[in-house]
Amino acid sequence: MLNRAPLRVLIAAPRGFCAGVDRAIQIVELALERFGAPVYVRHEIVHNRFVVERLRDLGAVFVDELDEVPDDRPVVFSAHGVPKSVPAAAQSRALTYVDATCPLVSKVHRQAQRLIEEGRHILFIGHAGHPEVIGTFGQVPHGAMTLIETIDHVADLSVPDEANLAFLTQTTLSVDDTAAIVDALKARFPSIRAPRSEDICYATSNRQAAVKAIAPECDRMLVIGAPNSSNSLRLAEVAERIGVPARLIERASDIDWDWLGEPRTIGLTAGASAPEVLVREVLDALSERFDVTEEIADHTPERMTFKLPRELVA
Template identity: 65%
Template structure:
């Protein structure tokens, strides 16, 4: 019996971004240079495949520094940490490496610059996300107010509407954020924007790639973790762009194949912390069931690279 025909539209760019690449490299180089165990505060990036691969090499993941023994080496995750965390590490004499994405660090610098000008800050982001916790922890308590959605703007109480600036999480929906910024600007005309867009190039590019394939898809599959903000946003972007079935899975084994009934064109992408091997596994799973044609749809080429800390380069 012949297999039914299926076209896979492969979004590009997809998967690992430069910040994720750098963070993983930092843990791997630390393991090579100092030997296991290397402790990592929080998941280095939000992907179980990546975390388990590093655990197999000798990385130990912890939630807080009090789980790290004295004299150990510790790495801070790509999402960034509050200032209290490196201060605590120094106090305990822990050797630490900071794998914060440079584009998240840029937001930290922006927050400090605006705060130094006596501005109150509005942060657009998702409560409890490690990046938001880290960014808000750069300044004294009360210096930043979090806004999650357009509706929050109307209820905002600020110390001085003339001394206000905003920053954003790097992994938000470009469209949602534009709506919140418009609401903030309408209510507070004097509000200062960041020097440069805070939403990172990788988030923007992956969302643009989904928008490019969405009109041609019966279904969209995003490979990414449930706690990966940029992956969850990709599902939302696909659904808004008109894909009837937009779903997120961590790996091919999670796909409910009954959802693929009647589907002839499937879009596939991956969040910025999902390795390409997971995309390949999903395509192979489709090949076992369908006569597959793969078409890659590329909206831009990414050539961004970030350097690892000098301490890791022999």
């Protein structure tokens, strides 16, 4: 196409894979090397269809529940974490299993257990039905934790003992929304116990901050991520709140060109479970229609790495 309109693309950094996602994918790959195919994976290892399909091609079989796993095959638990009942069921069947739960999610699980041992009731800020929330609730006795989804829930709360409360949060929430809910909790329950350190993970915070840094210069924002990816959805919300129209897309083929129009500058980012190859795919698609100038907008370098399970690297 001749006479392509100029387009400046501000590429957020950091973006894409976080250390927990990288580790989870490596765990499935190493399990396939160690045990051979098929290796079963309970739920999507991470929320990204491209990643899941690639692992499926390598021999991973994704299932909803443990009873779909044959007795003689290994199973991997997803990065979002699982209730205690799941590894217990695997052990009762003598299944070989590898836990790919993100270490930052595991940290929240340990905090929850400690708070229950102290006799506290936990108010958990998160999204109902998200695998991470289900996994965290599954660490504690039924009724020991109450879900808080919005700031409005705080005013309506009825708790067993206001003097023995604590709060924890899902790791992939909106930083701003969560801060507002936490402020409301502290105002209503002044003695509530806060986590020793913030539960929202570094990758979620950094990716939201990177969007905030570039959004004021952008006419549109494209966020690469799955519709069931909490951290990806939050990135689009961050841009919208700044006043920049944003769309969540899974791949370049999802770009709505009529919606995009002919902007001068767009922002491009990717959720923590979206691979860099999809960023390149979107840039290539944009280059077919526009005269693209790419700019990496560095915000915060990330050097976090997590150890792999001993049973796969020994």
